[in-house]
Amino acid sequence: MASITKRGDKWAYSVSMGMNPITRKQNQITRSGFHNKKEAKKAAQTLEYKLNVEGGKLTTVRNKFSEVVEDWLILYAQEVKPGTLRIRKKALDKVLPIWGNKKITTIEHINYQSLITNLSAAGYSRNYVESIHHSLSLVFKHAKKGNLIFDIPCRDVKFKKEYDSEEDKLENFLERDELSEFLSLAKSSERYDDYIIFLTLALTGLRIGELMALRWEDINLDKKFLRVRHTLYNPNNNENEFRLISPKTKKSKRVIQLADKLQKELISYKKYVESNFKIQSGENFLFFRGDYKPLTNTHARNRLVTLTKKWDYKKKITLHSFRHTFTSLLIEDNFSILDVSNLLGHVDTSITIKVYTHITQPKKIELQNSLSKFADKL
Template structure:
């Protein structure tokens, strides 16, 4: 029996109160599943306009020339792409990527018809991003992913982002006028920093910063540590998770940045400080009504015995640096500090890479290059002092 192709045109209201018309029409059976297929058209300003569109679709169906409507705008394709992308990455990565689109890409490209986007359009926005963003290459890369998705789906043939000329990085443009701030401590500066922290009545904070400086682990890895990760008998720490920020700004536990667990050796003094902190934690948190002797107890937690907010470390470190007039270094800078001092102490590149969990040895090499440059400067200074002429 032939299905009737009549359908109903209905009206609806936009948020601003304007009236629009839409309809849904049966377009046949899916040859793959045998299920009925329908398509919807909306946003008609008049019933007459909707009737005309409906008549045209009926004629196309009758003539066998109808094709289901494909996404028209960049925003339409983005919604299809992001739904698939979410299934392939960590929640924290998805949140960061969504933020890049929300803040930079969609405001610029949402309304473009997908087949009309050309090299000039892409070049224009890459130039704009390069003038205001240090990581504009990342923004360009994500914007291009949506068009790659459109190619896979057959909406377009080529990706114009592949042919744009990349501007000079903003960081390089500013190099001549801005001196890059060193985000790490020397050996002497680190000793002073930790000595000042030890004077304060904040054992938890001191223990955390001592651990970061002597392990080189990432802050998120340290804040995810439980006591079962600490092996006091072997002076080892097993690092297999990190905390990160996911949807709705909530903290959650994920794998390490590289997805690879590692076990690192620690010095006896740091392990002794951790052991003392565990004793104090037991007493302090017992007063708050918490039993901290479970194996999965966090090493560093807040007053509710839950994840410590990562922003807390910034507050602690700035407070100490201002109070004792110390060089300003971020919490992450202690990781750079550890890496630099390992090289100065004679550690090999592969040893440092494994200890810090760098997936790309180039990251380790960049820090090594900095340390060797410092050594060269020191060498000529020693030579000059020796000659004293």
């Protein structure tokens, strides 16, 4: 540890080089003439870092980029959910072939900026590149904390600006009549659970993992509410490897009131299940395979693709579209942002506002009429 002292109106540092085996005295490097304490401290830290690296003190440390990543992931796994860990691993896997064998001390800001620029040039979206950047930032902060590097190279990085049109951003939800049309299509499906799956998504705003994790004990049909307590974790879509874990955030654990229509349909669906299947054992999932294990997210996506192929509809619909649609229709019916945020399980209303800043077509017409009336009074 360097010693920082003031000498007159200037500052100085002394860095120990260790004990001289002959004189039994401390060898020190002292420099002075710094304008302030911060300047002297930074210079001392730079010298200590160079002595550690150039003097060979770090040669036995695991300091290859791949080794640092491996060590960090072990610690990170103790702090986060499996889904979050998987996202970080996937992001870092994109970089390991490039930097894996490099010493982390050789990766500087210019190398980092070049990586980010090249990823954008390769056609990856800004969101994906930022996800990689965030994962790398955690690794480099870990390296800095362990004194493997002096500077974190990922500060002040520049990202490629994207110019997606507003219209492109607004397509991924359904207007009220479009939702009604799709649900009618689902109701005519040959599969008994298509309609109730998509109706539940549309009238609760659940994430698909939250929906697939629902068990009958989570639903109170008499008092008309469901309780979100878990999400289904099954990254490989293997029916034998699923896990029930806590939802995305603490706020995601929530109670959602059931619309009368959904309550009635769930009562009918429960009667159908009880009369056509054996009494379920174990988790007692609402939506299940023939062996009573939960349906996978991929199953729901495939059913959505199958249904939309029968529908002459031009917009791209995803499972998340139903959560988006639920939000849009609540806003159209003048629900407050706070109420919508609570129903969605967002951490705070700023997320709701940021994600759902558009308005539906009826709201646009209503706004236009209001503006016209306002102008007529001028």
